[in-house]
Amino acid sequence: MIMKNSLLLLALYYAWEVAAQVVLNMEDVVEVYKGDSAVIRCQYSFTQDPSMVMVQWFVRTPEGRRVRISYSDLTVQKVDENTMYTDRISVAGDSDGENLIIMDVKLSDEREFFCQVNGLAAGNGENRTHLKVFDPPEQPVIEAVHSGVSVKNALPSKIATCEAREGFPKPNITWYRNNKPLHPEKGRVNVVTLVTMDLSGLYAVQSELQYKVEREDQDSIFSCEVHYHVPGAILWARSRGVNVTVHYPTTNVKMWREPHEGLVKEGDTVAIRCQGDGNPPPPIIFTREQQPEVKTESDRGVLLLKEVTRGDSGVYNCHPLDLDAVSDKEVVGSVQLTVHYLDPAVVVPKDSEVMLKGESLAATCNALSSLETTTVWLKDGVEVGKGHTLQLRDATFATAGHYDCEVTILSLPGLYTSGSVHIIVQGAPELRDTEDVTMMERMGKWVNLTCEARGHPKPVITWSVVGSPNWREFPKREVEDSIQSVMTLKVTTDTLVTCNATNSMGLETKTYTITSIPIVPSAPRSSAVDTSGVSIAIIIVSILFLAILGSVLYFLHKKGKLPCGRSGKQEIMNAYSTEETTNKGDIVMEMKAEKTEKSGLLKGVNGDKKPPSDQ
Numbered sequence: 001m002i003m004k005n006s007l008l009l010l011a012l013y014y015a016w017e018v019a020a021q022v023v024l025n026m027e028d029v030v031e032v033y034k035g036d037s038a039v040i041r042c043q044y045s046f047t048q049d050p051s052m053v054m055v056q057w058f059v060r061t062p063e064g065r066r067v068r069i070s071y072s073d074l075t076v077q078k079v080d081e082n083t084m085y086t087d088r089i090s091v092a093g094d095s096d097g098e099n100l101i102i103m104d105v106k107l108s109d110e111r112e113f114f115c116q117v118n119g120l121a122a123g124n125g126e127n128r129t130h131l132k133v134f135d136p137p138e139q140p141v142i143e144a145v146h147s148g149v150s151v152k153n154a155l156p157s158k159i160a161t162c163e164a165r166e167g168f169p170k171p172n173i174t175w176y177r178n179n180k181p182l183h184p185e186k187g188r189v190n191v192v193t194l195v196t197m198d199l200s201g202l203y204a205v206q207s208e209l210q211y212k213v214e215r216e217d218q219d220s221i222f223s224c225e226v227h228y229h230v231p232g233a234i235l236w237a238r239s240r241g242v243n244v245t246v247h248y249p250t251t252n253v254k255m256w257r258e259p260h261e262g263l264v265k266e267g268d269t270v271a272i273r274c275q276g277d278g279n280p281p282p283p284i285i286f287t288r289e290q291q292p293e294v295k296t297e298s299d300r301g302v303l304l305l306k307e308v309t310r311g312d313s314g315v316y317n318c319h320p321l322d323l324d325a326v327s328d329k330e331v332v333g334s335v336q337l338t339v340h341y342l343d344p345a346v347v348v349p350k351d352s353e354v355m356l357k358g359e360s361l362a363a364t365c366n367a368l369s370s371l372e373t374t375t376v377w378l379k380d381g382v383e384v385g386k387g388h389t390l391q392l393r394d395a396t397f398a399t400a401g402h403y404d405c406e407v408t409i410l411s412l413p414g415l416y417t418s419g420s421v422h423i424i425v426q427g428a429p430e431l432r433d434t435e436d437v438t439m440m441e442r443m444g445k446w447v448n449l450t451c452e453a454r455g456h457p458k459p460v461i462t463w464s465v466v467g468s469p470n471w472r473e474f475p476k477r478e479v480e481d482s483i484q485s486v487m488t489l490k491v492t493t494d495t496l497v498t499c500n501a502t503n504s505m506g507l508e509t510k511t512y513t514i515t516s517i518p519i520v521p522s523a524p525r526s527s528a529v530d531t532s533g534v535s536i537a538i539i540i541v542s543i544l545f546l547a548i549l550g551s552v553l554y555f556l557h558k559k560g561k562l563p564c565g566r567s568g569k570q571e572i573m574n575a576y577s578t579e580e581t582t583n584k585g586d587i588v589m590e591m592k593a594e595k596t597e598k599s600g601l602l603k604g605v606n607g608d609k610k611p612p613s614d615q
């Protein structure tokens, strides 16, 4: 029943409206940027043609009063005087409506504009449009806190502020961490927003992010985004990203030495470093396990050990000095330092040692070291042995000398030491060549005899000569434990020369037996010389005979006792020639032999007259 009545009423109302009224169509909302012009249209349609149409525009003051701002009818179109819109609006009518144009829109223009249409008998009506004004805010400005933020703070701490200025309507600010939105979350994320409006009515939105940092946030990038309305859309602008310094306690330390590689030897400089994972890095306390009471503090986490010795070997520890550390476990680092060493070599026997010839000796060379050593023995720069012990067996004079031992470490070439020992071999003199010498020398010849002896103490060489009286000794030459003596002797008769080399240990003797050879041999020495010698004698005799014969013939001829003609002389000559011819082969041989003998003679003469040094 009630339902029926309602339907009836609605039907009546509709009929009335259609019968005699006007319909005003207006945009519910018109959106416009501040400073632009806004056009608000008021469109009317009458069910009956009106005889005239009056259009009036109104606004409501902040106090709630309605104020008309313009009026128009068929004859006039006028903007009302002395209203806040007097200078900024105009109206433009057409056949089925009117436009209100608002120029240089201000924030205060955000309000409703009413359009009232009066068609008298054709009816009247009113509609309205809400004008919305927009002014985009500036780019958001973000500022991170400069001080470090500790993970130990119980509540979220201020991380950054973000401000969006001069926007209308009020913009919104949202926060991002590593490009993911941060939503407020109890105990973890708080966002505190402060909104202010300046005199011109623009908003400034300030947002503060409070956040409970974790260790990973040292790498986090925070940013803010401002969202704001513009006509027909919502836009946004993102700030730059900022990071914060996160403070967190040290939970682990790493400890190592530098140089990292290789072995450390005495004299090296070693840095022991300790690095914690805390931020900021706390001061580090260094201790040694051997002396826990000695503490060294370092801000940079370095313990510098200069010119280390073996005493610096040991285990080193480091502890971070975190004053407010929430330490359920003690954080400590540890590193072992081993300083290697090589002590000076000790050689036994020391300095020098006297051995008797034939004796044996074991020389040792030892150097205390933390590492395995390698020892080599050198004599005159030549390697003679390896190992700590050098065996010198059955010493001879050749054994004597200077021995160096060199101790090195294969794994640590920087370590080196050496020692030496001088070995003296004592013994009776030894002649270089003990064979007794027998020689035959031509009489008058100078010969050199050499005697070289070795021994310790240094031998004395003396010569004794039985026979030729003419001899002398050249100055002796001495080299280390050997001595050389040269004597020169003129062989005049068979001679026995003895060289004595003596020292306190004994004596060695060598003899030279010299048989002298006379210059003109009394007996033929060789058949060749013999034949030529006889031939020469024959030739000389022949020549002498011929000469005498010639002289006699000449004498007789002069005296006239002998008839002398050309033929006679010729005869003699012929006779000689004949002999020559017949004996041609002999003569050639003889000439040869003469030549040989002549040079042999010359040699002999020279040997006689020249000093021995020339031979």
Ligand SMILES: *[C@@H]1O[C@H](CO)[C@@H](O)[C@H](O)[C@H]1NC(C)=O
Residues within 6 Å of the ligand: 023, 024, 025, 026, 027, 028, 125, 126, 127, 128
């Ligand atoms: C105002 O205009 C709107 C849009 O054209 C329309 O829907 C509404 O009915 C109108 N109101 C009045 C009271 O005429």
Ligand SMILES: *[C@@H]1O[C@H](CO)[C@@H](O)[C@H](O)[C@H]1NC(C)=O
Residues within 6 Å of the ligand: 171, 172, 227, 228, 229, 234
């Ligand atoms: C700002 O936030 C409010 C409330 O969450 C929301 O209604 C409004 O649309 C937001 N404005 C923008 C511009 O996002």
Ligand SMILES: *[C@@H]1O[C@H](CO)[C@@H](O)[C@H](O)[C@H]1NC(C)=O
Residues within 6 Å of the ligand: 218, 243, 244, 245
């Ligand atoms: C922020 O990050 C940059 C680049 O990763 C870095 O250089 C700078 O030190 C950081 N600043 C802070 C406060 O962590």
Ligand SMILES: *[C@@H]1O[C@H](CO)[C@@H](O)[C@H](O)[C@H]1NC(C)=O
Residues within 6 Å of the ligand: 462, 463, 464, 498, 500, 507, 509
């Ligand atoms: C050489 O030694 C022998 C044997 O001792 C000795 O008889 C001789 O006189 C020595 N001769 C010289 C020149 O010293």
Ligand SMILES: *[C@@H]1O[C@H](CO)[C@@H](O)[C@H](O)[C@H]1NC(C)=O
Residues within 6 Å of the ligand: 446, 447, 448, 474, 486, 488, 612, 613, 614, 615
């Ligand atoms: C003997 O030795 C001396 C000195 O070394 C030398 O000048 C001389 O020529 C030598 N004489 C002989 C015959 O070798």
